[in-house]
Amino acid sequence: MQAVGMMIALVGCAAACSKKADDGAAASKDKPVAVAYSAKQVGSELDVTLTAEPRTHLYVAPDRGGSNPKEKVTDDTGTAVFRVGGASGENSLFVVATALDGRKTEHKFPFTIGAQEKLEVSDAIPSRPGETLVGCQGSFDAEAGGVERVDLCTGLRLAEDGTVGLAFKAPSARKLTIGAQTFEPKDGVVVGRIDLTPAIAALDLQKLRDRERPFEYPVTLELASGTRKGTVELDRTAVSALLSKVQKGPVLFPGEAKGGGQASLLLLSENLTWEYIGEDVPIARLDLVAVMTSKLRKAASCRYVATDGSEKQKSLDRVMRDPTVTVYERRTGKKVATKSWTAKVPECADWIKSNTPGSYADVDEREIVEWLKTLLPAEAGPPR
Known part of the structure; x- marks a missing residue:
């Protein structure tokens, strides 16, 4: 009898537990699928983050215009990210969330896509005769703020004081930062200037030779619609523009006194090979x-007659470039030495094609470097 009683009790417990589970399942099916919404404008679109139960299927579509409906399943943390377009102004995002157990809930989240702010970038240095243009590349990324990707520069004018500048025209501009410098706007325009002299002074000769654009500056522009970030890279033109002034007098960096020295030499060649001799030191x-200049010289043209019986004639020019190199002490402007070379006249080929160009001859720059080496002490070492 005792064993039978235990059986009845166990069966009764099982029945009671089963009924309780059915009540819970019914309650769960009535529970809505909650969805949390956050969004950030990126250009003319939104980056939307939706958070729900893990593995929830999400269907999203803007009410007005923009992208086609999109679908995703939330990850194990319950998160899914969408890039959504839509008509400018006030709008709403329609979301259907379907949980793993089949529960489905519809949501609407209001959003506003603001009109894209017009941002204009220009050179801040006025144009002038004989100006020097520094090669430049840079852009603002397209992943922040209310404007699209913006190219910052392809070339910037170099001012007499060794600066370049960028001007940003944007009604909501709040602050511009270039490198460590900060600039405030005035009447919707903010102008930033970059003084290249300190960067030139600190630049090592080997880095000057090896890098086409050795000067790099982070640029940040704060707008009401967001913060734009990018980078500006400048080429070596500013170096040659500064050092070539030695032809008129000393080229001194801040705090530097006049003086001589023969431990290092830089060749400013017209081919821009940036050869240096001696120690790899900062330009300061x-x-x-050594400044190279040259004169062009022409020899008698090569003359040819067509071999197809047409008697057509063709002449090819022969041009030579004769360089002169003058060496100066940078800190005094004193002329140390000068030498000229004569390029060999190119020979006329026996046969040419109809599209063969004229001939051009130059002096092998290695000859120039060998001469420059004689101006430095032996311990200064060979070209790097």
């Missing part, structure tokens, strides 16, 4: 600057 410690 450079002793000698």
Whole structure:
């Protein structure tokens, strides 16, 4: 009898537990699928983050215009991210959330896509005769703020004081930062200037030779619609523009006194090979600057007659470039030495094609470097 009683009790417990589970399942089916919404404008679109139960299927579509409906399943943390377009102004995002157990809930989230702010970028340095243009590349990314990707520069004018500048025209501009410098707007325009002299002074000769654009500056522009970030890279033109002034007098960096020296030499060649001899030092410690100039010379043209019986004639020019190199002490402007070379006249080929161009001859720059080496002490070492 005792065993039978235990059986009845166990069966009764099982029945009671089963009924309780059915009540819970019914309650769960009535529970809505909650969805949390956050969004950030990116250009003319929104980055939308939706958070729901893990593995929830989400269907999203804007009420007005923009992208086609999109579908995703939330990850194990319950998160899914969408890039959504829509008509500008006030709008709403329609969301259907379907949980793993089949529960389905519809949501509507209001949003506003603001009109894209017009941002204009220009050179801040006025144009002038004989200006020097520094090669430049840079852009603002397209992943922030209310404007699209913006190119910052392809070339910037170099002012007499060694600066370049960028001007940003944007009604909601709040602050511009270039490198470590901050600039405030005035009447919807903010102008930033970059003084290249300190960067030139600190630039090592080997880095100057090896990098086409050795100067790099982070740029940040704060707008009401968001913060734009990018980078500006400038080429070596500013270096040659500064050091070539040695032809008129000393080229001194701030706090530097006049003086001589023969430990390092940089060749400013017209081919822009940036060869240096001696120690690999920052430009602020450079002793000698060699400036190359040249004259073009023409020889008698090569004359040819067509071999197809047409008797057509063709002449090819022969042009030579004869360089002259003058070496100066950077800190005094004193002329140390000068030498000229004569390029060999190119020979006329026996046969040419109809599209063969004229001939051009130059002096091998290695000859020039060998001569420059004789101006430095032996311990200064070979070209790097």
